[in-house]
Amino acid sequence: MELSQVLIRLQKLHPKKIDLTLDRSRKVLEKLGNPHQRFKNLSNVIGSKAKGSTAKFLKSIIEAHGFTCNLYESPHLQSITERVTLKEKNITEEYFTNLLLETEKIIKKYELIVTQFEAISIAATIAFKENPADYLITEAGLGWNGDFCRVLEDFNPPLASVITPIGLEHIEWLGDTIEKIAHEKCGYLNKNTKIIIAKQTPKALSAIDYETRNNPSSKFIYGEDFQINIENDDKFTYQDNDSLMHLDSPSLIGDHQKFNCGTAIATAKNILPKLDVKKVNYAITHTQNKGRLQKITDGKLLSYLSSSNTLWIDGGHEELSAIALNNWANKIKNRKIYLIFGMLNTKNSKDFLKHLTNTVTAVKTIAIPNQENSADPKSLAQIGNGLGIKSNTCTSIQNALRECSNEDEGSLILITGSLYLMGEVLNLN
Secondary structure (H helix, E strand, C coil): CCCHHHHHHCCCCCCCCCCCCCCHHHHHHHHHHCCCCCCEEEEECCCCCCCCHHHHHHHHHHCCCCEEEECCCCCCCCHHHHHHHECCCEEEEEHHHHHHHHHHHHHHCCCCCCCHHHHHHHHHHHHHCCCCCEEEEEEEECCCCCCHHHHHHHHCCCCEEEECCCCCCCCHHHHCCCHHHHHHHHHCCCCCCCCCCCCHHHHHHHHHHHHHCCCCCEEEEECCEEEECCCCCCEEEEEEEEEEECCCCCCCCHHHHHHHHHHHHHHHHHCCCCCCCCHHHHCCCCCCCCCCEEEEEHHHHHHCCCCCEEEEEEEECHHHHHHHHHHHHHHCCCCEEEEEEECECCCHHHHHHHHHHHCCEEEEEECCCCCCHHHHHHHHHHHHCCCCCCECCCCCHHHHHHHHHHCCCCCCEEEEEHHHHHHHHHHHH
């Protein structure tokens, strides 16, 4: 049976796509013998932005020091198998299908109800049990209080809980203020772990401090216990209370990725026996993460452009991501930047685009292919024009690329606004 067929069936098990309660997952896991019972090597990455990159940097650092590491992340870009990494490879379709069928069998036998995401996560949990590694990293999905990954802590505390930058996101589920979102993400952290807090806005840091005030876990806070300094030659240093590392620029592009490296290094210092600076440097300069400021150097989409155009993609979809993109764009000299923009209708496109008004020449808005929750391109163009950015709609990614190239054969073209859009772009390419 094909993986896609099983996923369609699992989607019909629960009337809601999202249901932020954990009792259903716990019941299924119990019937499966609690495969997570022996997870004693867990680190959770929680936040609004940079979870994926931080988790990938951490995994690379762990592996560079001779240990094995499994990884669970979401969403995926091109294939759902990307969500489960068993040591160095994604889970195979055949194996994942079998695990999902096993999960489905238990669900039906005991007449249980779970969401598709929960069923996928349960199958991943079985995979991690059957393919143990020295370390396991999980990237939380939506929030933390009601996120499946929290269930994995039921029997053993995590080695680390990593709080990446927190901003406004998923307000229909998490709340419409930084304080409410911080409560969902940080108010329920394990009380016997190490909490690593990435660089935050002052408002977010204050909210995190409040939510963790009664948590006795050790805290390692950016700006107090560790920090990075970006050098003039694009290299950077990592510094904490007992070490100083001079490091090369990471393989993932943008100064924000150096801060993500810093968070990953601080986490690694707290969970690995010892860090070797050469191994850390190798790890961060060889980390890969598709769809995050990725330059497209070959493929079908380049045929729609002039040879002088350059094409980049980035799955940023929150305000903090737009700020990072703007900082990157400000370093690009003597080139116009065109934006091809598609976003889910659950996101705040105005808060995203307002940070790019001084760096982007024009915006081409599109619907995200195969995505029923895509924002209306006409509405996106109205928002762009209202902010003073020349904006118009295009009927497809390909047409948008043609328009950008026709208007400026030497421009840099950036496709952004959604990880789902990045998946479609990579599939087209």
